[in-house]
Amino acid sequence: MNIPQTSFPRVVIIGGGFAGLALAKGLEKKDIQVVLIDKHNYHTFQPLLYQVATGGLEPDSIAFPIRKLFNNLKYYHFRLAEVTNINPDKKEVETTIGNLEYDHLVIATGSKTNFFGNKNIEKHAMEMKTIPQSLNIRSLVLENFEEALLTSDFEERKALMNFVIVGGGPTGVELAGALAEMKKGILPKDYPDLDIRQMQINIIQGSDRLLDAMSNQASKKAEDFLINLGVCVWKNLIVTNYDGETVTTTSDEKFNAATVIWAAGVEGQLINGLQAECIVERANRIKVDAYNKVVGYKNVYAIGDIAAMMSEENPRGHGMMAQPALQQGKLLAKNILAEMKGKPLKAFVYNDKGSMATIGRNKAVVDLPNWKFQGVFAWFVWMFVHLFSLIGFRNRAIVFLNWLYNYVRFDRETRLIIRPFKNKNSQSFK
Amino acid sequence: MNIPQTSFPRVVIIGGGFAGLALAKGLEKKDIQVVLIDKHNYHTFQPLLYQVATGGLEPDSIAFPIRKLFNNLKYYHFRLAEVTNINPDKKEVETTIGNLEYDHLVIATGSKTNFFGNKNIEKHAMEMKTIPQSLNIRSLVLENFEEALLTSDFEERKALMNFVIVGGGPTGVELAGALAEMKKGILPKDYPDLDIRQMQINIIQGSDRLLDAMSNQASKKAEDFLINLGVCVWKNLIVTNYDGETVTTTSDEKFNAATVIWAAGVEGQLINGLQAECIVERANRIKVDAYNKVVGYKNVYAIGDIAAMMSEENPRGHGMMAQPALQQGKLLAKNILAEMKGKPLKAFVYNDKGSMATIGRNKAVVDLPNWKFQGVFAWFVWMFVHLFSLIGFRNRAIVFLNWLYNYVRFDRETRLIIRPFKNKNSQSFK
Numbered sequence: 001m002n003i004p005q006t007s008f009p010r011v012v013i014i015g016g017g018f019a020g021l022a023l024a025k026g027l028e029k030k031d032i033q034v035v036l037i038d039k040h041n042y043h044t045f046q047p048l049l050y051q052v053a054t055g056g057l058e059p060d061s062i063a064f065p066i067r068k069l070f071n072n073l074k075y076y077h078f079r080l081a082e083v084t085n086i087n088p089d090k091k092e093v094e095t096t097i098g099n100l101e102y103d104h105l106v107i108a109t110g111s112k113t114n115f116f117g118n119k120n121i122e123k124h125a126m127e128m129k130t131i132p133q134s135l136n137i138r139s140l141v142l143e144n145f146e147e148a149l150l151t152s153d154f155e156e157r158k159a160l161m162n163f164v165i166v167g168g169g170p171t172g173v174e175l176a177g178a179l180a181e182m183k184k185g186i187l188p189k190d191y192p193d194l195d196i197r198q199m200q201i202n203i204i205q206g207s208d209r210l211l212d213a214m215s216n217q218a219s220k221k222a223e224d225f226l227i228n229l230g231v232c233v234w235k236n237l238i239v240t241n242y243d244g245e246t247v248t249t250t251s252d253e254k255f256n257a258a259t260v261i262w263a264a265g266v267e268g269q270l271i272n273g274l275q276a277e278c279i280v281e282r283a284n285r286i287k288v289d290a291y292n293k294v295v296g297y298k299n300v301y302a303i304g305d306i307a308a309m310m311s312e313e314n315p316r317g318h319g320m321m322a323q324p325a326l327q328q329g330k331l332l333a334k335n336i337l338a339e340m341k342g343k344p345l346k347a348f349v350y351n352d353k354g355s356m357a358t359i360g361r362n363k364a365v366v367d368l369p370n371w372k373f374q375g376v377f378a379w380f381v382w383m384f385v386h387l388f389s390l391i392g393f394r395n396r397a398i399v400f401l402n403w404l405y406n407y408v409r410f411d412r413e414t415r416l417i418i419r420p421f422k423n424k425n426s427q428s429f430k
Numbered sequence: 431m432n433i434p435q436t437s438f439p440r441v442v443i444i445g446g447g448f449a450g451l452a453l454a455k456g457l458e459k460k461d462i463q464v465v466l467i468d469k470h471n472y473h474t475f476q477p478l479l480y481q482v483a484t485g486g487l488e489p490d491s492i493a494f495p496i497r498k499l500f501n502n503l504k505y506y507h508f509r510l511a512e513v514t515n516i517n518p519d520k521k522e523v524e525t526t527i528g529n530l531e532y533d534h535l536v537i538a539t540g541s542k543t544n545f546f547g548n549k550n551i552e553k554h555a556m557e558m559k560t561i562p563q564s565l566n567i568r569s570l571v572l573e574n575f576e577e578a579l580l581t582s583d584f585e586e587r588k589a590l591m592n593f594v595i596v597g598g599g600p601t602g603v604e605l606a607g608a609l610a611e612m613k614k615g616i617l618p619k620d621y622p623d624l625d626i627r628q629m630q631i632n633i634i635q636g637s638d639r640l641l642d643a644m645s646n647q648a649s650k651k652a653e654d655f656l657i658n659l660g661v662c663v664w665k666n667l668i669v670t671n672y673d674g675e676t677v678t679t680t681s682d683e684k685f686n687a688a689t690v691i692w693a694a695g696v697e698g699q700l701i702n703g704l705q706a707e708c709i710v711e712r713a714n715r716i717k718v719d720a721y722n723k724v725v726g727y728k729n730v731y732a733i734g735d736i737a738a739m740m741s742e743e744n745p746r747g748h749g750m751m752a753q754p755a756l757q758q759g760k761l762l763a764k765n766i767l768a769e770m771k772g773k774p775l776k777a778f779v780y781n782d783k784g785s786m787a788t789i790g791r792n793k794a795v796v797d798l799p800n801w802k803f804q805g806v807f808a809w810f811v812w813m814f815v816h817l818f819s820l821i822g823f824r825n826r827a828i829v830f831l832n833w834l835y836n837y838v839r840f841d842r843e844t845r846l847i848i849r850p851f852k853n854k855n856s857q858s859f860k
Binding site: 001002004040041042058059060061063064065067068071072074077079080097098131132135142143146149150152189190191192193392393394395397398401402405411413414415416417418419 | 431432434470471472488489490491493494495497498501502504507509510527528561562565572573576579580582619620621622623822823824825827828831832835841843844845846847848849
C-alpha cells in the first residue's frame with residue numbers, strides 16, 4: 001500500500017465507526033500520520049438504520065464520506081480495503097490492497113450480527129448492521145406486500161404480512177415501532193386491496209422485559225407503547241430456528257412469517273492474527289486493559305464494540321453502543337499523544353450519559369442518570385440528541401427536514417424498491 | 431392478476447414515467463378503472479439522474495412511490511410487474527404476475543439506451559437511464575479513484591482517471607459538466623495523493639456540434655463552458671468500439687479509459703405482441719396516429735418516448751423527452767373520456783416550450799421559442815423549472831436543500847459507494 005513515509009509515527013486505524021473517527025479527530029493536527037482503513041468509503045450512523053429500513057430516511061442522509069472528514073489534513077490517509085490479517089511481530093497489517101506497517105495499530109472494527117451459530121437463521125433472517133442490509137429490509141418489506149396482493153392463498157398472504165423481530169433491545173423495539181406506524185398510516189393507503197388487519201408485527205424477547213439494559217420504568221412504558229401500536233410482544237421466549245417459512249421457539253409458539261429480522265445480539269467483528277488468549281470467545285471481543293491496549297501486545301489497541309474492557313463493575317466489558325466507543329476513541333487519542341511525550345496515561349472511566357429508545361411518534365423512553373422520563377418530551381429529547389450526533393450539516397438538515405415532513409404528514413416517503421432483495425435477477429435491479 | 435371487476439371501463443397503463451403518470455392523473459375521479467403496471471414501484475425523474483451519478487443528489491430525492499400517487503383513488507391499482515407480451519386479439523396483457531384484460535391499453539414504456547447493436551460497448555460501457563444504473567456510475571467513478579491510488583503503473587492510473595462520455599446531447603453535456611466540477615472542487619481534496627491533472631474528461635459527439643437539437647447559440651456556449659471547465663470536447667467523431675480498456679473511433683483517435691458512459695442514443699422499450707408493421711425499426715418506436723392510437727389496432731395507444739407520431743414537420747416523430755410525453759399523456763386522458771361520451775377527439779399538437787441544459791454552477795443554456803439565453807440567469811431558470819417539475823413536496827424540499835448546500839459549499843456530499851459496482855462480491859455489498 002503506497003502511503004507516503006514521514007518522520008511522524010504512523011497510527012493505523014481499522015474501522016471508521018464512532019470509535020475510529022473519534023480517535024482520528026483527537027489526533028488531528030498533531031505530529032502523527034493517520035491511516036484509516038474501512039471496507040466502506042463512508043461512516044454509518046447506525047442508530048438510525050432502522051429508519052432507513054422502514055422508509056423514513058434516505059440512506060445517504062445517515063452516511064458521511066470519510067474522505068471528506070480528512071480533507072485538508074495533510075498527514076491523514078484513507079484506504080478502502082478489508083484487513084485480512086494483522087501481524088504484530090512485523091508491526092504490519094495485511095489487507096486486500098497490500099500490506100502496511102504501523103507504529104500504533106488501533107482495531108476499531110465494531111460489531112456484526114450474532115446468530116449464535118445458527119446457520120439456518122443466518123441464511124433466512126434479515127440483519128440490520130449496515131446500510132446495504134437496511135436497504136435489503138426496506139426492499140423485502142415492500143416486495144412482500146406486493147406479493148401479498150397477488151396470492152389467493154390465505155395462509156401465504158398472512159405469512160407475507162407477518163413480521164417477526166427477534167430481540168427486544170433498542171434496535172428491535174425501534175424497528176417494531178416503526179413497522180407499526182407504517183401499518184397504521186401508510187400501508188392501508190398504499191395497499192387498499194389488502195386487509196391490513198392481517199398484518200402482524202411480533203417482537204420476541206428472551207428475557208422477561210423489553211429494553212432490559214434500561215430501567216424497569218422504560219421497559220414497562222416501551223411495552224405499553226408497542227402494545228398500543230398493535231405490536232404483539234412476546235417475552236421469555238427464545239427463538240430456536242427459522243427455515244425461511246416458520247419460526248420455532250422453545251415453547252409451542254410458532255410463527256409463519258416471510259420476514260424475520262434478527263436483532264437478538266451482536267458480536268465483535270474480529271480480524272485474524274491475534275492470539276487466542278486475548279479473545280473473549282462468547283462475544284468475539286478483544287480483551288483490553290484500562291488504556292484500551294490489547295492484553296499481551298505492545299502498540300496494539302482495540303476500541304469500541306470490539307474491545308472488552310473487563311472490570312469488577314463491568315465483568316463483560318462496556319455495552320456495545322455508541323457512547324463507550326466515542327469516549328474510548330477520544331481518550332485513546334489523548335493517551336497516544338501523552339505516551340509520545342512521556343507523560344502519564346489516563347485510565348478509561350465510562351461516563352454513562354444515559355440511554356434512550358424511540359418507539360414512534362411522540363413516544364420515546366429516556367433514562368438519564370438521575371432522571372427517567374417517557375412520552376412526548378422524551379421523544380423530542382431523542383430527536384434532538386440524534387440530530388446533533390449526526391456528522392455533517394447537510395445530513396442534519398436533510399434528516400430534520402424528513403422528520404418534520406414525516407411528522408406533519410404522517411408519512412414515510414422513501415418506500416422505494418431500488419434494488420430488489422427477493423428477486424435479485426429482476427430487470428429492475430439494473 | 432386479481433384486480434377487482436367494476437362496471438367501469440378498464441384502462442391499463444404500462445409504465446409510470448412522465449407519460450403514464452400524466453395520463454393517470456387526467457383520468458382521476460372519472461368513471462374509469464386504472465391499472466398501472468411498472469417494473470419499479472417508483473417514478474423516476476430522469477432529467478436529474480446525472481446528479482445522482484455524480485454524488486450531487488441522493489437517489490431517493492428524484493424517485494417518488496407510485497402507490498402514494500394512487501392513495502385515496504378508489505379505482506386505481508398499481509402492480510409491480512414486467513409485461514412480457516400483449517395480446518390485442520384477446521384484449522389482454524401478459525405479465526410476470528399473470529394476465530390482465532383491458533378495455534383500453536396504453537403503452538408508455540419509455541426508452542432505454544441504444545447501443546446500436548454493438549455488444550462490446552453494451553457489455554463494457556455504463557448507461558444512465560435508471561436509478562440503479564446511475565448509482566452504478568456513482569460507485570464506479572469512486573471505485574476507480576480508490577484504485578488509482580493503489581497502482582504504481584502510470585498508464586493504468588491514467589486510464590482509471592480517464593472518463594469518456596459518448597454523446598453530446600443534454601445527458602452527455604450535463605454529465606461532463608458535473609464530472610468537471612467534481613474534478614475542480616472535490617476530488618483534489620478527497621484524493622490529495624493523486625495528481626488530479628491526470629484526470630481527463632472527454633465528451634465525444636458524432637455531429638459537428640454539442641446539443642445539436644438546440645440553437646447554434648446554445649451549442650456554442652455549452653462548448654465554451656465545458657472547455658473552460660477543462661473538458662476535452664471531440665466533435666465529428668464516432669465511437670466504433672470499447673473493449674473495457676480502449677475506446678476506438680472512426681479516426682485515429684483512441685482513448686484508454688476505465689469509465690465509458692454511453693449517452694449516444696435511446697430507443698423505445700418495446701414489448702412483444704405488436705405486428706411488425708407498426709414498429710419503426712430504426713428507433714424501436716411504435717407508430718401512432720395523431721390521437722396516439724397505435725396504427726392498425728383498436729383501443730391500443732402508445733404515448734411518450736415509445737410513440738412515434740410521424741408527420742411532415744416531425745418525420746421521425748417527436749423528441750424522446752419529457753415535454754411530448756407529458757403533453758401526450760394529458761391529451762390522451764381527455765380523448766379517452768371524450769370517446770366514452772361520444773364526443774369528437776382532439777389531434778395532438780406539440781406545444782414546444784423550449785429546451786435547456788445545465789453545464790455547471792451558474793452555467794446553463796436555455797432556448798425558449800422566442801428567446802435564447804445562457805449563463806447565470808439561464809442556470810437559475812433551469813433550477814427553478816426542474817425543482818418545480820419534481821413530484822412531491824418532500825422531494826422538492828430535499829433537492830432544494832441539497833442544491834443550496836452544494837452551491838454555498840462547492841460540495842457534493844453523497845459520494846458514497848453503497849453498493850460497489852466493480853467488486854460485486856465484496857463484503858461491503860452486504
